[in-house]
Amino acid sequence: MLSPASQLLVRNQERFSEGRWLLVNPQDSAVFSALSGDLYGYHQYFDIYQQASRIKAKHHHFGAEYPQSEKFDGICIYMPKAKEQAEMLLANLVHCLLPGGQILLVGDNKGGVKSSPKLMAPYAEHCNKVDSARHCALYGAIPDKAAKAFKLESWIKQFKLQVAGVDITLCSLPGVFSHGSLDLGTKLLLEQIKEVPNGPVLDFGCGAGIIGCYLGLMNPKAKPLMVDVSALAIFSASQSAKANGLEAEALPSNGLSEVKGSFAGVYTNPPFHTGLNTDYQVTADFCKQIRPLLRPNGPLYMVANSFLRYQPLLEQSLGAVEILLDGTKFRVYRCHRLR
Incomplete structure (x- = not known):
């Protein structure tokens, strides 16, 4: 079953139709079937990782950090409950974007997604609300600032x-x-x-x-x-x-x-x-x-x-x-x- 956040992404299907896209900590595995395109998954939770791997077994990674050698045209992060976890994810994943690539943040309005512009401020001059529905919001930004090197141990x-x-x-x-x-x-x-x-x-x-x-x-x-x-x-x-x-x-x-x-x-x-x-x-x-x-x-x-x-x-x-x-x-x- 699609979570409300995933339903909001499906409303914006056209954004995922071109280029390589990384979905980060999706709340459900069904989103990989509902969205078309060249989709990859990054999971920090083993249950959704297992479920999603059965849908597209070669396109999923489970771990505390994502390999910075991998590059994407777009990255969509499901907003975690802990703000510091969101900050750590961004610090890692901004290095996985191709030049001109965009980062999306999606989540429940009560779950911190409204802080997306502040979270993105170290990386992008502008972060705008793209859409809202199902009591969720979707924000987008194109990073245009130099990012510090990411080392998991420093967190x-x-x-x-x-x-x-x-x-x-x-x-x-x-x-x-x-x-x-x-x-x-x-x-x-x-x-x-x-x-x-x-x-x-x-x-x-x-x-x-x-x-x-x-x-x-x-x-x-x-x-x-x-x-x-x-x-x-x-x-x-x-x-x-x-x-x-x-x-x-x-x-x-x-x-x-x-x-x-x-x-x-x-x-x-x-x-x-x-x-x-x-x-x-x-x-x-x-x-x-x-x-x-x-x-x-x-x-x-x-x-x-x-x-x-x-x-x-x-x-x-x-x-x-x-x-x-x-x-x-x-x-x-x-x-x-x-x-």
């Missing part, structure tokens, strides 16, 4: 923190959950973990890798696997592991789709937001699918907002659930696979 925010007596160094990129800080829910979760089992342990929805790094630092015999749908999170988690001297793997996955093997323990502050809307489906599927991946007697720790009803789903999948902390904002659960 990393590195910081040190201590949780439950464990010193951790974290690295995060714009667009990663709780960028540059430790969120309260994760802090509460980590404070409830008193011991970490040997062997493979899973950090689901890893973000910058705080949980996986904590597990590895708590027990050097643990082997953390950090999983997230975001390429920015996977890159950040990998950098965090290196900064802490850990051998931990970071894996892109749509939910648990790419996760193989079994785990001595599973730990998560699961996602429940997608774009501007609330979405619980990823975590609901996780609760239903985690059982075969968790070894017998292995613990599962989860923190979630108190209003989210994940306890019944965990009970159906694993059995009895213990509430380790029940606060006004967050609840920490622990359960085991007993059979």
